[in-house]
Structures are given as structure tokens and as C-alpha cells.
Amino acid sequence: MVWRPGHAAVAALLLAIEVAIALYARDRFIRPYLGDVLAVILVHCGLRAVLPIRPLPAAATAFGIGALIELGQAIHILDLLGIRTIRIVAVVLGGSFEWLDFLAYAAGAGIALAVDRRVLHN
Template structure:
């Protein structure tokens, strides 16, 4: 079985979004960008990463990214960072989070919706996962 081809555009997008997320985590302390825009971008990051390295198409990749985000948020509700004994790790606390917020689920859903709409506007079809024929 052949591995799926790397999609460099998505890989570059994922790297750029990751850099933005790191900058937000390190330097932004507000009540909108870090908690909500950061969550929207987190789903876009996972989506771009999935599209870069898997054959997943637009909607399955968006749903998978949304599933990852929901799983992380539900892990926060369950206190996963502490259950794993990582409560003193700043990296684990930042990546996995420590506080459940139902509004985050809306931000994640918005992120998934944004990628589906953006791909549609770019001409990437939901079924084929590639550019629509001209």
C-alpha cells in the first residue's frame, strides 16, 4: 500500500497556522483572540495537517478536525491533564487545556464551517477533495 502524497500547500498552511497559534499562546492575553479565535484556528490547523498527510477529503477532514477539538475539550471537562499527571507541565496545560468552556465548542464548530466554506470558495469540491474542473 502506497502512502498518500504530501500536499505541500496544506503542509505550509498548517505550519503557518501553528506559528500563529504559538504566538497567540505566548503573547496574547485577552478575552477574544486567545480563547475564541485561537480555538477557531486550532480546528483549521488540524484540518490543514490532515489534508497535508492523508487522503481525507474536505468534509471528512473537517469533521475529523472537529472531532479532535471536541475530544480535547471533553478531556478538559474530565481533567485529563491532571489524570495524566501533567498538571505541572506548561506545554501540556497549553496544548490540552485545563478548563472546559461550552463556548469553545461553538468556536470549534465555526472553525470547521470556515474551512468547508473556504474550500468551496477556492473551488475544492467536498466530495473529490480537489479543485473542481473549470
């Protein structure tokens, strides 16, 4: 295990922003798309904060996690598992499939990779 305080700080800040978006944003851009971009950056930074993983694999893993969650939405995983009524799970995993979310995940992975290499770079 490693400890990268810069990545941890960014992950904590993004988590706070994501909670604020989940609680207060009721629009058609910030919550559905910007929230997805930030979620991938959050996962990337969280991985890099504690694991000995390089930036590119971390970005790819973060994208993959987002894609898996989106595919879960496509097959209605919350309903299949009977957990749609658990609010925190429903908010984190989302409830509706959208092809454009894959673009948001890719954008998040690209931004995470660029920021990691240029700003955080440790």
C-alpha cells in the same frame, strides 16, 4: 500518503500564529475563542496535507479532535494523568472547560471546509 503543499503551508502558518497567541495573547477573545477556531483549521489543513482524506471528513475529524480535547478538560484529564505541570501539554490541551468552545470548533470546521473547497481545492 499524499502531499498537498497548499494545505501544508496553511497549517505551518497557522501553527506559527497559534504559538504567537499562546505566548503573547492574554485577553478574553483571541486566545480562548479565535485560538480555538484557528486550531481546528490547523488540524484540518494538517490532515489534508498528508492524508488521502476529503474535505468534509477532515473538517469533521478536526471538530471531533477539538471536542474530545474539550471533554478532556471537563473531566480534568491533565490532573488525572498527572501532566498539568508539563507546560507544552497544558498549553496544547488547555485547562478549563467552556461550552462556547464547541461553537468555536464548529466555526473553525466550517471555515476550514469553505476555504478548502473554494481556495485550496486539491
